[in-house]
Amino acid sequence: MRALFRLGATYSGQELSYNKMLGQLQDAGNTTTLAHYLDLLGKAGVLCALPKYDEKPVTRRKSSPRLMVFDTSLMTATDGLGRATYAADSARRGHLVESAVDARLLARAPEESFDLFWWREGTSEVDFVAVRNDSISAIEVKGGSEPRQGGMAQFLYQHPQARRIVVGGSSSGVCTLDDFLRDRVPLFY
Secondary structure, rough: HHHHHHHHHHHOEEEHHHHHHHHHHOOOOOOOHHHHHHHHHHHOOOOOOOOOOOOOOHHHHHHOEEEEOHHHHHHHHHHHHHHHHHOOHHHHHHHHHHHHHHHHHHHHHHOOOOEEEEEOOOEEEEEEEEEEOOOOEEEEEOOOOOOHHHHHHHHHHHOOOEEEEEEEEEOOOOOOOHHOOOOOOOOOO
């Protein structure tokens, strides 16, 4: 379980199939064991396996999870890199910012009674999908150097009732990271 935590913290914010996890871990058992360990780590508030959003629950369960830490300090502590490294590397900074937004969403989910997912179809991707009853919010995080929002456009085309939230970046209609982390941004209409 410790090795799974280290792997998950290293790959926080990234999709990782159970088979890839098995390949990275020695004596991990099988995919059922990994899913059980991830469930325990999630209940402990350490690491979760964020499911992929799909309207069909069966498809949701079969998909590869996106591993997310509940606290970004767990992510940075396991890799041993300093603050300057994250500030200088836009890809690392992007993963760190995305993990910070995820950690805040994971904390808000039980308080505000919503479920949290991620979404990808082909090359189109949305960082987070928050669902409460019939309300859906698509959340895109811009913490690195990737300005495109093609995944958001595709998701909104398929789910026109969804609310669009962009955290960070310089486009109009976005909220700042600070406002989001301070819960100044409502997730649902």
